[in-house]
Amino acid sequence: MACVEARGLRKAFGSTVALDGVDLRLSEGRIVGLIGPNGAGKTTALNAILGLMSYEGELRVLGRDPWRERDALMRDVCFIADVAVLPRWLRVSEALASLAGDHPRFDRAKAEGFLAKTRIAPGSKVRDLSKGMVTQLHLALVMAIDARLLVLDEPTLGLDLLFRKQFYDALLGDYLDLNRTVLLATHQVDEIEHVLTDLLFIDRGRIVFNHTMEEVEADYQEVLVRPEKVAEARTLQPLHERDSLGRTVMLFAGASRERLVSLGEVRTPTVADLFLAVVGGAQPAAAREGAAR
Amino acid sequence: MSTTTTHAAPSAAATISTGRLLYWSVQRELWEHRSLYVAPLAVAALILVGFTIGLVDLPAKLRTAAAAGGMEQRALVEQPYTFAALLLMGTTFVIGVFYCLDALYGERRDRSVLFWKSLPVSDVTTVLAKACVPLFILPLLTFAVTIVTQVCMLLVASGRLIGTGLGVWSQLSFGEMTWTLFHHLVLGHGLWYAPIWGWLLFCSAWARRTPVLWATLPLLAVGLVEKIAFGTAYFGNWLGSRLMGGPADPAPAPDNDHGVSMTMVGITGSTPGQLLISPGLWIGLALTAIFLALAVRLRHSRGPA
Numbered sequence: 001m002a003c004v005e006a007r008g009l010r011k012a013f014g015s016t017v018a019l020d021g022v023d024l025r026l027s028e029g030r031i032v033g034l035i036g037p038n039g040a041g042k043t044t045a046l047n048a049i050l051g052l053m054s055y056e057g058e059l060r061v062l063g064r065d066p067w068r069e070r071d072a073l074m075r076d077v078c079f080i081a082d083v084a085v086l087p088r089w090l091r092v093s094e095a096l097a098s099l100a101g102d103h104p105r106f107d108r109a110k111a112e113g114f115l116a117k118t119r120i121a122p123g124s125k126v127r128d129l130s131k132g133m134v135t136q137l138h139l140a141l142v143m144a145i146d147a148r149l150l151v152l153d154e155p156t157l158g159l160d161l162l163f164r165k166q167f168y169d170a171l172l173g174d175y176l177d178l179n180r181t182v183l184l185a186t187h188q189v190d191e192i193e194h195v196l197t198d199l200l201f202i203d204r205g206r207i208v209f210n211h212t213m214e215e216v217e218a219d220y221q222e223v224l225v226r227p228e229k230v231a232e233a234r235t236l237q238p239l240h241e242r243d244s245l246g247r248t249v250m251l252f253a254g255a256s257r258e259r260l261v262s263l264g265e266v267r268t269p270t271v272a273d274l275f276l277a278v279v280g281g282a283q284p285a286a287a288r289e290g291a292a293r
Numbered sequence: 294m295s296t297t298t299t300h301a302a303p304s305a306a307a308t309i310s311t312g313r314l315l316y317w318s319v320q321r322e323l324w325e326h327r328s329l330y331v332a333p334l335a336v337a338a339l340i341l342v343g344f345t346i347g348l349v350d351l352p353a354k355l356r357t358a359a360a361a362g363g364m365e366q367r368a369l370v371e372q373p374y375t376f377a378a379l380l381l382m383g384t385t386f387v388i389g390v391f392y393c394l395d396a397l398y399g400e401r402r403d404r405s406v407l408f409w410k411s412l413p414v415s416d417v418t419t420v421l422a423k424a425c426v427p428l429f430i431l432p433l434l435t436f437a438v439t440i441v442t443q444v445c446m447l448l449v450a451s452g453r454l455i456g457t458g459l460g461v462w463s464q465l466s467f468g469e470m471t472w473t474l475f476h477h478l479v480l481g482h483g484l485w486y487a488p489i490w491g492w493l494l495f496c497s498a499w500a501r502r503t504p505v506l507w508a509t510l511p512l513l514a515v516g517l518v519e520k521i522a523f524g525t526a527y528f529g530n531w532l533g534s535r536l537m538g539g540p541a542d543p544a545p546a547p548d549n550d551h552g553v554s555m556t557m558v559g560i561t562g563s564t565p566g567q568l569l570i571s572p573g574l575w576i577g578l579a580l581t582a583i584f585l586a587l588a589v590r591l592r593h594s595r596g597p598a
Contacts, residue, residue: 047596050410050411051410052407052410052596053596054594070410070415071413071414071415071416071418072413073413074410074411074412074413074414075308075413078411079411080411081404081407081408081411085404085405085407085408086405086408087325087400087403087405087408088403088405089324089325090324090325091324094321094324098317098320098321098324099412101313101316101317101320102309102313102314102317102318102412102413102414103309103412103413104308104309104413138408
């Protein structure tokens with residue numbers, strides 16, 4: 001069952017093409033990381049999925065057209081755009097009351113339960129809360145909604161390490177189950193990679209990488225190449241090559257494991273390394289220059 | 294597409310009625326814009342303080358009024374109450390203007406529109422809820438605050454007059470004042486002014502910044518162009534009659550003499566019946582509907598500013 005299905009999704013702002021023909025199919029129950037450099041089209045893609053922006057091409061979210069049916073779609077979808085979109089005048093108690101009033105899937109008791117674990121008082125206004133607490137509040141509200149798709153766009157931007165950890169712990173521990181789909185856009189990759197089931201890289205408005213984590217583990221290997229084997233390793237056409245503490249690290253896709261083991265130490269690449277190889281590889285000049293320094 | 298139907302089924306069961314969505318949207322407007330009721334209450338308190346201080350020479354004033362007799366006496370006795378009503382009306386009108394200019398602009402400016410749009414509330418419901426505030430809520434609120442203020446004024450005046458043998462209740466037709474005030478506010482400030490509220494809400498949805506300029510400059514420009522091109526001032530007169538007058542002068546009438554006058558009866562130029570059958574009212578409401586429809590479209594298509 002497809003949760004999000006896009007075909008030829010395109011969006012241009014004047015002469016700038018933000019989405020350049022995105023084809024995408026996300027199944028339900030997946031936790032998908034949408035990762036891309038700044039200006040790659042992450043937020044545009046999410047805005048289209050959430051019905052906040054018009055688009056060309058075909059797009060269905062939970063079987064609905066998000067641009068035409070945003071309000072109906074929002075019964076089953078919730079999102080955190082980024083930090084600090086909660087209105088500053090809103091009281092915590094008012095947020096709870098009004099969500100209980102007009103959201104059919106909001107469970108007030110659950111939200112109060114989440115809030116009880118924080119230092120947020122029911123009487124406080126959003127403007128009196130710290131940035132981290134506003135995010136906690138927003139997360140508590142969103143987690144109390146029994147939605148089928150949760151979209152997070154840089155949800156922890158500007159938060160310190162502790163809040164970021166708490167955020168993902170809460171999300172993992174209290175929210176995720178098999179029926180929910182999460183689409184998460186971020187560039188703080190290292191914190192989320194153990195959570196994800198699927199990985200999408202977006203660059204210049206196109207999806208340039210779309211694999212499950214199982215596929216990544218099976219097909220992509222990083223080799224810490226022994227100095228004497230570097231020339232031999234290069235003949236295997238690595239996707240990417242970089243220097244790490246004087247050693248050459250190469251990334252291979254679909255190479256035989258036995259062969260790689262003979263070249264050096266083999267490990268599964270981190271999402272960040274993969275991202276640099278796939279997206280950074282598309283800009284070889286800049287990447288090489290960076291590596292040479 | 295069978296997947297669509299199986300998907301839509303659970304959501305359909307969990308819908309919330311439009312009335313309830315509208316109620317909570319209006320409730321949020323009142324939470325956000327506390328000045329809607331704080332400002333008129335503050336003005337009412339000031340009026341009461343001023344009135345109480347001014348009571349010292351009330352017996353003397355009433356005797357002068359009694360000497361004048363007739364309509365003049367009535368006007369003199371009514372004056373402070375009418376003045377209170379006009380002051381409160383003026384206050385809530387100004388508040389209504391600022392409310393409308395901010396209603397659809399402020400949420401884009403502070404990006405909270407991204408939160409509101411994450412709720413299952415349509416743009417139509419949101420815009421209607423915001424339009425309800427100047428169209429219905431402010432007039433009714435102004436009415437309630439004014440009546441309470443006037444009753445308090447009457448009570449303190451009566452207290453002052455104990456032992457003087459004079460009275461104010463007998464000299465005031467309070468019922469008539471109340472009825473006039475009610476239809477003036479509900480029909481005049483709510484419905485006759487509706488196109489003004491609609492225009493301001495539209496500008497609020499339209500403007501990328503400074504909605505107040507977008508709301509005023511184009512109107513000035515139209516008036517100016519008309520003046521330069523044709524030497525006439527129909528547009529300005531039409532605007533003026535919309536602001537000051539009732540439907541008694543749907544055609545531009547520069548010698549509008551019943552717009553502002555200091556008695557309760559004088560503040561409304563026409564009876565409710567006249568107003569309700571006047572084409573001016575209905576043309577205005579049609580215009581309001583157009584402005585609101587445009588505001589809905591803009592809220593749908595515009596992201597945060």
